[in-house]
Amino acid sequence: MTYGIATRKVDAALERGRLGQRVNREEALALAEAAPLNELLEAASEVRDQGKGKTVSFSKKVFIPLTTLCRDYCSYCTFRKDPGQPGAHFMTPEEVLALAEAGRRAGCKEALFSLGDQPERIFPEAREFLTKQGYVRTLDYVAAMCELVLERTGLLPHANPGVMDGAALDKLKESNASVGLMLENVSARLMRNGLPHANAPDKVPSLRLRTMEEAGKRSIAFTTGILIGIGETMEERIDSLLAIREMHEKFRHIQEVIVQNFRAKSDIPMAAHPEPSLEEMLRTIAIARLILGARMNLQAPPNLSYGDFPQLLDAGINDWGGISPVTKDFINPEAAWPQIAHLKNETEARGFKLRERLALYPEFVLRQKFFSPRVREKLNQLSAADGFATEANSESEVSTSRAQTI
Numbered sequence: 352m353t354y355g356i357a358t359r360k361v362d363a364a365l366e367r368g369r370l371g372q373r374v375n376r377e378e379a380l381a382l383a384e385a386a387p388l389n390e391l392l393e394a395a396s397e398v399r400d401q402g403k404g405k406t407v408s409f410s411k412k413v414f415i416p417l418t419t420l421c422r423d424y425c426s427y428c429t430f431r432k433d434p435g436q437p438g439a440h441f442m443t444p445e446e447v448l449a450l451a452e453a454g455r456r457a458g459c460k461e462a463l464f465s466l467g468d469q470p471e472r473i474f475p476e477a478r479e480f481l482t483k484q485g486y487v488r489t490l491d492y493v494a495a496m497c498e499l500v501l502e503r504t505g506l507l508p509h510a511n512p513g514v515m516d517g518a519a520l521d522k523l524k525e526s527n528a529s530v531g532l533m534l535e536n537v538s539a540r541l542m543r544n545g546l547p548h549a550n551a552p553d554k555v556p557s558l559r560l561r562t563m564e565e566a567g568k569r570s571i572a573f574t575t576g577i578l579i580g581i582g583e584t585m586e587e588r589i590d591s592l593l594a595i596r597e598m599h600e601k602f603r604h605i606q607e608v609i610v611q612n613f614r615a616k617s618d619i620p621m622a623a624h625p626e627p628s629l630e631e632m633l634r635t636i637a638i639a640r641l642i643l644g645a646r647m648n649l650q651a652p653p654n655l656s657y658g659d660f661p662q663l664l665d666a667g668i669n670d671w672g673g674i675s676p677v678t679k680d681f682i683n684p685e686a687a688w689p690q691i692a693h694l695k696n697e698t699e700a701r702g703f704k705l706r707e708r709l710a711l712y713p714e715f716v717l718r719q720k721f722f723s724p725r726v727r728e729k730l731n732q733l734s735a736a737d738g739f740a741t742e743a744n745s746e747s748e749v750s751t752s753r754a755q756t757i
Contacts, residue, residue, distance in 0.1 A: 421467025
């Protein structure tokens with residue numbers, strides 16, 4: 352492609368994006384290859400402002416790591432453990448409730464459940480624990496723990512239990528405000544030997560897309576996203592974002608898309624793998640905004656960009672994700688959450704208003720078929736008329752909250 356042709360394609364793609372005409376695959380590739388970063392960021396910010404204005408949201412959550420046992424061996428993961436390893440654990444109902452209650456006392460409104468995929472499939476220790484608790488599948492156990500937290504604490508569960516079938520999603524909808532599963536990447540190439548998903552049977556892209564589809568059929572508000580820097584190409588990132596867009600166009604259930612960057616850790620097989628640069632992160636987020644359009648909630652975790660996190664606003668995000676005043680990020684334990692007061696200051700310094708949301712985004716709070724009557728009751732207690740968290744609670748908590756590390 353000659354310079355002149357490339358420039359014309361970039362200019363046309365940027366103009367389409369600014370006009371609210373979401374870019375196609377060819378245009379996204381042109382932007383990735385040839386768009387000046389400043390122009391790309393400017394266009395993405397304009398599109399974000401068209402759909403979201405100057406409001407940037409976050410959710411005040413407690414992070415519940417239900418089990419670190421997992422049958423997948425992703426090369427970048429430090430969360431998962433085998434039985435007998437330090438940190439290998441299945442939380443009891445008493446432990447779950449105690450942690451959730453600590454979150455409630457700190458003003459949290461979301462209980463984020465993270466856990467390994469189907470550990471009972473390969474570990475007798477997992478099967479033994481589940482049997483003692485009266486369950487066969489981890490998916491059934493997490494549903495029961497979500498029920499417990501909803502009823503006993505009033506926190507809104509958001510479960511991320513991995514690949515889910517229809518029966519599991521039906522159970523989770525009874526107690527969850529929303530459910531999540533990172534697509535990570537739509538490319539099956541990453542499952543080849545020597546690549547990050549080689550020993551991860553639950554990372555088959557078609558299985559993860561099927562979970563997203565089953566959630567859509569059930570009108571479950573869904574969180575998904577991509578993980579960048581694990582060996583994928585920009586073309587594969589774009590294809591993943593397009594797959595998410597296509598799924599949302601069919602069911603209108605994707606409530607947020609996360610662009611998450613790989614961070615190297617000393618105890619993972621990919622310890623020496625290079626991390627994506629800030630520029631690469633900004634470029635990917637901006638392209639995501641132009642692919643997904645003005646109305647999609649686009650998030651990037653602030654703790655994974657450390658001191659550079661305010662710059663992520665320049666790329667078109669409108670959400671910081673979950674921030675916890677009581678628990679660390681168990682998936683990325685080396686990366687502390689920013690204090691909510693600091694997050695507020697940095698967000699407002701760039702001309703935005705920081706607002707607390709719930710586990711369910713405001714536009715979904717106002718929909719009736721996306722949650723059970725019990726979840727509706729809790730939403731009514733926690734949400735303002737516009738679907739955000741009630742201002743009386745969120746404003747006072749911003750000034751007093753501090754990120755801690757349970």
